[in-house]
Each structure stands twice: as C-alpha cells, then as structure tokens.
Amino acid sequence: MAQVLEFKLPDLGEGLTEAEIVRWLVQVGDVVAVDQPVVEVETAKAMVEVPCPYGGVVTARFGEEGTELPVGAPLITVAVGSGTDGGEPGASEGSGNVLVGYGTSEAPARRRRVRPTAPAVPKAAAPAAPTAPAPTAVPAASDGPVPVISPLVRRLARENGLDLKELQGTGPQGLILRADVENALRAAVTEERPAPAPAPAAPATLSGTAGSSALTEGRRVPLKGVRGAVADKLSRSRREIPDATCWVDADATELMRARAAMNATGGPKISLLALLARICTAALARFPELNSAVDVAAKEIVQFDHVHLGFAAQTDRGLVVPVVRDAHARDAEGLTSEFARLTEAGRAGRLTPAELTGGTFTLNNYGVFGVDGSTPIINHPEAAMLGVGRIIPKPWVHEGELAVRQVVQLSLTFDHRVCDGGTAGGFLRYVADCVEQPAVLLRTL
Structure with a gap:
C-alpha cells in the first residue's frame, strides 16, 4: 500500500530562512525519482533547484509561483511504496545527497528550526477583498520556547526589548516571522509618537494629482530575493561603516x-x-x-x-x-x-x-x-x-x-x-x- 510522504522546504543554510517559488518543475500526478529536482526557488543568495528525497507520484503541491515560503513549510507530497511507479524500497528515508550545497535529508538536530506540520497557505490564496485576519496561534506554554523562524528574528526582538511571548505569529502554526517583529516595533513607535498636527494640502503635481498619490502610481518592482538582500546589505553598510x-x-x-x-x-x-x-x-x-x-x-x-x-x-x-x-x-x-x-x-x-x-x-x-x-x-x-x-x-x-x-x-x-x-x-x-x-x-x- 502506498504511503504519502511530505517534503518540506529544507534548511537552506547560511542564515537563509525563506525562499520564493520561481518555477515548478513537476505537476500533480507526475512520477518523480529520488533526488529529482521538483521546484526552482530564489533565496536571498541565489537561484537553486530543490531535489526531492522521495521517489513516487506527486499528490500535491503547496504554493504558487511567486509565493514566498519559510524554511520547514511543505513543498509537495509524494505517494511512495507499492502501487506507485516511482516508489522504491528505502525511499522514505531520504537520499541524503547534496545538490549545489543543499541536502535532501532531514536537517541535523543542531539546527534550531521550527518545522510546521500543517501546509503553509500560499500568498496567492489570500482573499482580494479586505477582511479581518483570522486569529493566529499564540504559543501555548508561557514558560517554554517561543516558535520563531530564525535566531536573527529572536535577536531583533531582544535588542529592541520586545517580548516574543506577547506576539501572535502569522506563519504556519503560529510561527513568528521577521515581519511580525518589525510590525510590532513599528506599532510601538507609533503609539509613543504624539499625534501630528494637520498637514497642509499637498500641492498639485504636473499631472494634476495630489503629491500624496505618488506612491500609488507607477510600476512596482518587488524588493526581495537577491535584489532585496543586496539592498539590505548596502543599507547596513551605509549605517555602520564610516x-x-x-x-x-x-x-x-x-x-x-x-x-x-x-x-x-x-x-x-x-x-x-x-x-x-x-x-x-x-x-x-x-x-x-x-x-x-x-x-x-x-x-x-x-x-x-x-x-x-x-x-x-x-x-x-x-x-x-x-x-x-x-x-x-x-x-x-x-x-x-x-x-x-x-x-x-x-x-x-x-x-x-x-x-x-x-x-x-x-x-x-x-x-x-x-x-x-x-x-x-x-x-x-x-x-x-x-x-x-x-x-x-x-x-x-x-x-x-x-x-x-x-x-x-x-x-x-x-x-x-x-x-x-x-x-x-x-x-x-x-x-x-x-x-x-x-x-x-x-x-x-
């Protein structure tokens, strides 16, 4: 009888905590072999093809092209074992091979990653109409470790005196993302800041529209992936280095x-x-x-x-x-x-x-x-x-x-x-x- 196994976005190393799906290399129903690349993703460092450690039939994909997924979020599920064309003995163990610096086996225990068990909801699935966000899970144990996507996020909160136990993570299973910490810090600054005096009316621009509408016009280019990482690094250099x-x-x-x-x-x-x-x-x-x-x-x-x-x-x-x-x-x-x-x-x-x-x-x-x-x-x-x-x-x-x-x-x-x-x-x-x-x-x- 076939066994359905879930393959999650592996630990990418070098402090990388998320990746954007650029191109799916397989469809639901395709037969895949052990270590066959199934998806091409872009991290803040490079474009890589992610190989699947299981051989069998693809039963589900998680995330559309252009969706960002955190490390540990499900990528695909594969039916392996008897009754599948691609199944083979030992396929569920993972091959352990490495492709362009990334392993297909489970991440070693020393890497402290919170790996959600429920499928991540792709961004594209969010409703277009403005609705109230669904409540996210809060860490249940007040005295236990808080599920945070990376040590960098934990350090960001610590350096700014933010208690992670008071946050509601928006990641899978309440996982606290960097955006959650940054939003909380911005909210704290806004609360401390006195209400500004009414601003004078913005002067008309050459196009006849108000100046405040400048950011609502024009073509938008996402500042993420390699370009976003370079922008962050350059900004940090300018801030820190005389x-x-x-x-x-x-x-x-x-x-x-x-x-x-x-x-x-x-x-x-x-x-x-x-x-x-x-x-x-x-x-x-x-x-x-x-x-x-x-x-x-x-x-x-x-x-x-x-x-x-x-x-x-x-x-x-x-x-x-x-x-x-x-x-x-x-x-x-x-x-x-x-x-x-x-x-x-x-x-x-x-x-x-x-x-x-x-x-x-x-x-x-x-x-x-x-x-x-x-x-x-x-x-x-x-x-x-x-x-x-x-x-x-x-x-x-x-x-x-x-x-x-x-x-x-x-x-x-x-x-x-x-x-x-x-x-x-x-x-x-x-x-x-x-x-x-x-x-x-x-x-x-």
Whole structure:
C-alpha cells in the first residue's frame, strides 16, 4: 500500500530562512525519482533547484509561483511504496545527497528550526477583498520556547526589548516571522509618537494629482530575493561603516602591454581583471589592515591571513558579489579561470551561498560601464573596496614629454575604523605603481 510522504522546504543554510517559488518543475500526478529536482526557488543568495528525497507520484503541491515560503513549510507530497511507479524500497528515508550545497535529508538536530506540520497557505490564496485576519496561534506554554523562524528574528526582538511571548505569529502554526517583529516595533513607535498636527494640502503635481498619490502610481518592482538582500546589505553598510575614499590616476599603458605579451605566447588568455586581482593580493600583503573586518560586539579589528576576493558582477537579477577563495594563492591563469566560472554561474543564477559569502576584500571594475570613477559602498562586513575605472587614451606626461597614454582612475573606499589615510594612501599608491610598472610585482612572486 502506498504511503504519502511530505517534503518540506529544507534548511537552506547560511542564515537563509525563506525562499520564493520561481518555477515548478513537476505537476500533480507526475512520477518523480529520488533526488529529482521538483521546484526552482530564489533565496536571498541565489537561484537553486530543490531535489526531492522521495521517489513516487506527486499528490500535491503547496504554493504558487511567486509565493514566498519559510524554511520547514511543505513543498509537495509524494505517494511512495507499492502501487506507485516511482516508489522504491528505502525511499522514505531520504537520499541524503547534496545538490549545489543543499541536502535532501532531514536537517541535523543542531539546527534550531521550527518545522510546521500543517501546509503553509500560499500568498496567492489570500482573499482580494479586505477582511479581518483570522486569529493566529499564540504559543501555548508561557514558560517554554517561543516558535520563531530564525535566531536573527529572536535577536531583533531582544535588542529592541520586545517580548516574543506577547506576539501572535502569522506563519504556519503560529510561527513568528521577521515581519511580525518589525510590525510590532513599528506599532510601538507609533503609539509613543504624539499625534501630528494637520498637514497642509499637498500641492498639485504636473499631472494634476495630489503629491500624496505618488506612491500609488507607477510600476512596482518587488524588493526581495537577491535584489532585496543586496539592498539590505548596502543599507547596513551605509549605517555602520564610516567610510572614506581616496583616488589616483595611473598610466596603465605598460600593464596593457604586459597582458598583450602574455596572451601572445599561447595558452589560456589572461584577463585584465585577473592581473588587477593579482595586484590587489600583493598590496594586501603589504597593507593587511585593509584585509580585515570590525567585530563591533567585541570592539576588535579582525585581520585575515587569507584573501577571499569578491568582485562585483551585474546580472539580470541585480548586483552580486561572487568570491574567489584564497585569491592570494592563485596565479593569473587560475584567477582568470575562476573569474570566468563564477561570472557565468552568476549570470545563470546558479551561484551557491558559499560562493557569495565570506569575502575579505572586494574588487569593483566599474569601468566596464564606461565610467571613470565612483565612490562605491563597502561590501559589509569587509573593510575596503578597490574601484577601477575605464582605461582610455589621455594626454599624459611620460618621461618628460607629453604623450597619449592609456590612463585609468583607481579609487579606494575604506573603513576609517581599521586604518588612517596614510595606510589607505600607501595601499592605493602601491596598486598604482604596479599598474604603471608591472615589474614591481616581481618582488612578490
């Protein structure tokens, strides 16, 4: 006799607590094999296909495309065992295999996730007409643990003095979501704030409508998924990091000639980004203060003995910053290959959370957009970012004479808590020296 098993959205790791259903890969009634991808979801880190650990017949799906589900919410149910085409012995145990960093087996016990047992109600099923919301479950045991979707939400409540036992969770089985905590905090601020004086009538806009209607018009783009995560990270960086920027123009003619000579010898072509990365790692070896992060809680600066180099890449889903692990230990060919692999994965939306986190320094080649300079926002929690503008012919004094040279503007945005301007200037000057005279790099090879 067939047994119906429920497969829930697995623990996605890296602090991820929810995912949006992008595309269903199976229909109700389809036969699936063990570890066959059944749904494509987008997290705050990447697009991933989620494999099902059971083989059998799909009997139900939970959530329409575009619906966000918390970790632990049901995805599908599968009929396994005798009487089903896809069932096989042991299918109900889960395969335990891993695909792009995600396991199909049950999450280990050490991960403190509250896993609801009732199907999550997809957002699309909510009634369009305004009705009073149904009462949600309140944690029954006043002295027991409160079901919260993630430790981050629990910490948010603790830091703002909010008692979770007084909240009504809107997640499955009363699960308290981040939105519940944020709504409670906003409500508390509103109650404390005195009633504002009547505002004067809003002036008419060019279209003849009141200014207050501006937010009700226009096309809305959801700020979620990868784009939402980037927005949150940039906002946090701007709030927490006292950044400063210095910049310098450099003659990149010799660097371009050196690259052309390398590529004329045969073998894999060396990218300009790889040469700039090699210069970065050499500079960080001389100025390790910039390869660091600030531990605010401990009031300490953490200097790293490795360089995990992030690089900004624009994709259809927004800006992503893939990370080249141990960039300091790679040569120009290895860096070129890894940049190409990560860039392609980013454009395809296949970067894993491990490939998007853990960076210690970022290289931002905004020259590909045809601009000379920029003051970028530091990739939190890193301490610095090197920016590279476009390389174009410009008048330049070379060996005492005016000449046309290939000139680039370099900028360094840094966390002023980790170093002063002298260190930042020394780093940037060394980078510029290597760009102008690539032979300087031979001292570190």
